[in-house]
Amino acid sequence: MIPAAFRDTAEAAADAAGAVIRPLFRSQLLVEAKGDASPVTEADKAAERTIRALIADRHPDHGVIGEEYGETNPGADWVWVLDPIDGTRAFVTGRPLFGTLIGLLHKGVPVLGVIDQPATRERWIGLSGQPAEFRSEFGGTPRCRPCATLAEAELSCTSPDMFDAETAPRFAAAKDAARRTTWGGDCYAYGLLALGLVDAVVDATMKPWDWAALVPVIEGAGGRCTDWAGRPLRLDSDGTVLAVGDRALLPEISRLLAG
Structure with missing residues (x-):
């Protein structure tokens, strides 16, 4: 059982990060270039600093891994994994298809x-062994929908640019077998999968902060999130991520992605 205090911390961290991010959305931002050429803004940095301060105050013995400021307290059993703005390119171009990701690992398990x-x-919100939860003025229930074959599936991918010479043909095999493929969305696409609006999401070059928060949400909605x-x-893990809403879909799509 996950202590209730840990969930409270996660929600408080999301609230605090949102208070930092919202005033900067669609404003003039100082955008820097990171080593991988992805844009990073003051919103990313300020939000992660805010989350880290909150975790340090409430759980000083916990570890933290964050996209902007690396790792603290290595070797801790409980480790928070943070992406303050997943989908920074969407954020800096004014599209609301980004999100804040807050994950917690226990001995390496999301x-x-x-x-x-x-x-x-x-x-x-996802907690291991419990049904996922969703809050929105638009409504919706976090429950993945049935879709047992890829030929019936709505497939999503963040960007074709994330594939290299080795992974591109493997993704192409899955794409060609799917009913339809849509692009973009970053973490938002995984949220839509949890709502039963998308059937599979396939990405590569994913870091722990990109997927740690997704696993409990997807699996709490009845799906699976694996490599x-x-x-x-x-x-x-090797950076590949596969999320399916219907667990019966996993063997077929995994076989195609294996090449």
Whole structure:
């Protein structure tokens, strides 16, 4: 059982990050270039600093891994994994398809996740072994829909640019077998999968802060979130991520992605 205080911390962290991010959305931002050429803004940095301060105050013995400021307290059993703005390119171009990701690992296993959309004020919450929750003025129930074959599936991917010479043909095989493929959305696409609006999401080059919060949400909505081979996601995973709403879909799509 995950202590209730940990969920309270995750939600308080999402609230605090949203209060930092919302005033900067669609404003003039100082955008820097990171080593991987992805845009990073003061919103990313300020939101992560805010979340880290809150965690340090409430759980000083916990570890933290964040996209902007690296790792603290390595070796801790409980480790928070943070992406203050997942989908920074959407954020800096004014599209509300970004989100704040707050995950918690226990001995390397994702056990708690929050996907928070500060602009639309939508929030998905997942805790290991419990049904996922969703809060939004638009309504919706976090429950993945049946879709047993890829030929019937709505497939989503963040961007074709994330594939290299080795992964591109494997993704193409899954794309060609799917009913339809849509692009973009970053973490928001995984939230839509949890709502039964998308059937599968396939991404690559994903870091722990990109997926740690997603696993408890997807699995709490009845789906599965693994690497392309169908293995559980861990800190040493290979960067591939496959999420399916219907678990019966996993073997077919995983076989295609295996090449």
